[in-house]
Amino acid sequence: MRMSKSVLAVGGVVLAAALITVMNPRTVHAVAAALVQVTNTASNPVVTQNTNQQATQLLQMGCNITTTPDERGNGSAICGTVPSNQSFVVTAVDIALKDDYDFCVTGNTYDESLQIGGTNSIVYTWTLSFNGQTYSPTTHFIYPSGIAFPPDSVVEAAESGGCPAIFRLTGYLTNN
Secondary structure, X not given: OOXXXXXXXXXXXXXXXXXXXXXXXXHHHHHHHHHOOOOOOOOOOOOOOXXXXXXXXXXXXXXXXXXXXXXXXXXXXEEEEOOOOOEEEEEEEEEEEEOOOOOOOOOOEEEXXXXXXXXXXXXXXXXXXXXXXXXXXXXEEEEEEXXXXXXXXXXXXXXXXXXXXXXXXXXXXXXX
């Protein structure tokens, strides 16, 4: 079965028009936008703030978990409270173990955590090893997408095992 030359010519023109339409930058952009959907949830927040605004809202929050020879055990300290109209997005966490009273044992591991309380308690935990110095080197953790603490949350640092720690949280405040 043979097709006539006119049917082949019309089919070729229709195929060329379809390819031009699909390859058009606007069409490609629309198709890509339809395929990429970003959802803003509490567990996966989407930051929609320009960098100039972020620069004016940079924030560092610190906590010093202290214990005495009488308290050897778990300790905690309140780092601060997030303002009621903003969220605190933490992009880096620095933790150093300190041993003022010879509590820590060289080579032992200690769990350090950040938490916010309330009915939906959120806890982030890191395990660090003590190296025998009075102040261990600071361990630096980076979170490019950020850890979001919601408005009005009380940020608390805690440790278990009796090795006090110093926390420094670096991030920014955002309105969304």
